[in-house]
Amino acid sequence: MTPTIDHDAFGRRCREFLDAHADGLGDAAEDPVELPDTIPIFDSPERSVEEQQLKRARAWQRALFDEGLAWITGPRDYGGAELDQRSQEIFDETCKLYRLPKLNTLFVTLHIILPGLLAAASEELKLKLVPAILRGDIIACQLFSEPGAGSDLSAVSTRAVRDGGEWVVTGQKVWTTGGHYSDIGLLLARTGDDAVPHRRLTMFVADMHDPAIEVRPLREMSGGAHFNEVFIDALRIPDSHRVGDVNKGWGVAMATLGGERKAVGNSSEDPNWVVVQRLVDLAAVAARKGQLPAAILDAVLDCYVLGATVEHTAANLLAAERRGNLAGPEMSILKLLRNRLLRNCINTASHILGMNMLADTGEWGTFAWGRASTLAPGLRIGGGTDEIQRNVIGERLLGLPRDR
Numbered sequence: 001m002t003p004t005i006d007h008d009a010f011g012r013r014c015r016e017f018l019d020a021h022a023d024g025l026g027d028a029a030e031d032p033v034e035l036p037d038t039i040p041i042f043d044s045p046e047r048s049v050e051e052q053q054l055k056r057a058r059a060w061q062r063a064l065f066d067e068g069l070a071w072i073t074g075p076r077d078y079g080g081a082e083l084d085q086r087s088q089e090i091f092d093e094t095c096k097l098y099r100l101p102k103l104n105t106l107f108v109t110l111h112i113i114l115p116g117l118l119a120a121a122s123e124e125l126k127l128k129l130v131p132a133i134l135r136g137d138i139i140a141c142q143l144f145s146e147p148g149a150g151s152d153l154s155a156v157s158t159r160a161v162r163d164g165g166e167w168v169v170t171g172q173k174v175w176t177t178g179g180h181y182s183d184i185g186l187l188l189a190r191t192g193d194d195a196v197p198h199r200r201l202t203m204f205v206a207d208m209h210d211p212a213i214e215v216r217p218l219r220e221m222s223g224g225a226h227f228n229e230v231f232i233d234a235l236r237i238p239d240s241h242r243v244g245d246v247n248k249g250w251g252v253a254m255a256t257l258g259g260e261r262k263a264v265g266n267s268s269e270d271p272n273w274v275v276v277q278r279l280v281d282l283a284a285v286a287a288r289k290g291q292l293p294a295a296i297l298d299a300v301l302d303c304y305v306l307g308a309t310v311e312h313t314a315a316n317l318l319a320a321e322r323r324g325n326l327a328g329p330e331m332s333i334l335k336l337l338r339n340r341l342l343r344n345c346i347n348t349a350s351h352i353l354g355m356n357m358l359a360d361t362g363e364w365g366t367f368a369w370g371r372a373s374t375l376a377p378g379l380r381i382g383g384g385t386d387e388i389q390r391n392v393i394g395e396r397l398l399g400l401p402r403d404r
Helices: 007-021 047-067 085-095 104-120 123-134 249-265 272-288 294-322 330-358 366-379 386-397
Strands: 140-143 159-163 166-174 184-190 201-207 213-218 227-238
Touching: 007 047, 007 085, 047 104, 047 123, 104 123, 104 140, 104 184, 104 201, 104 249, 159 184, 166 184, 166 201, 184 227, 184 249, 201 227, 201 249, 272 294, 272 330, 272 366, 294 330, 330 366, 330 386
Parallel strands: 140 184
Antiparallel strands: 159 166, 166 227, 184 201, 213 227
8 A cells, every 4th residue: 555645744854955955045136237147058167167066966966865855756776765746746846946056967867877777777787876876976978979970879880799798898989978077878889780780789887987998078169078089998898787688779779868858858957948037137238228129129028938938838748747648759849949949049149249249348148148159059969959859750740751
């Protein structure tokens, strides 16, 4: 018999935890100039700043785990609390009243790698990794894309050769988010030859601290180094760290990518609505100076309406999932809409700021929007390009012929 959950008591427990570990939001500043001068697309900070963010994120995740809040609905064997979905909703709603640590450094680990492991890893491997991941003790990255295999993962050339109870892996990966601070990597490798490329791929968990792995930063036009290239030279992986069956890695990869598009399209940490709010703040400053033409005001309002529409759509998809109707390809629609919203917001900001957007003039909002314009293209690539999203929509929702 399922025990009855006292949701009122659970809500009090959530508030007590957040009071002890987070700051309340307080009253919003009336003057937009007093608001933070940041546009939270995704962070690509200097490595020293990133190290501090990671330290705080790990501490927060550890506190969540120790309180039984890291995976409220998950099985106890994996570190979950085995509570109902309403308990998760109560915690999520309560969190909105607090200023929480930035968890961008844990995004790939919790929203992409963890679902992939839960879906396909052996029970032994899940018991070993999942609780440690939920506690923030293990950080993970995704070792999929290669210089010659980006959107087309069936073309990966990194090869794994079996040697007794181990696999010897050699190859190169690229665009690896957080590879420089990760402990493990979910690695897709070729384990045979076949006329159909995706039939001979296998998924593994690689030790990112192994000396056979070299991680090099990729400097971006924003000045940060969020991504990396990874060189793998005769890395030995025990067969116990294989995820899924041999030569069945394609299915694991597709399940993981589905989780990635879902995470990118429907994350509680998604920054797009905050971007809309920052645009409204910027427009308010321009209006006070008499520098907001009617046409630009219309563009700001269009962004606001699109932002509200996107958030309403996301809420509907999330509500459907909570009723048991799991969204899959529908998330590609949401990702496309959010990409459009972000692009429109940045374009509108550029009309408000003009040439000031290109340099840090010291004026509120100028540097933040200029930096956002250099970071935004990455969101159109991460989680699958716009073209890939359109293929998913056309083939899996509309029933159109497969792209050739």
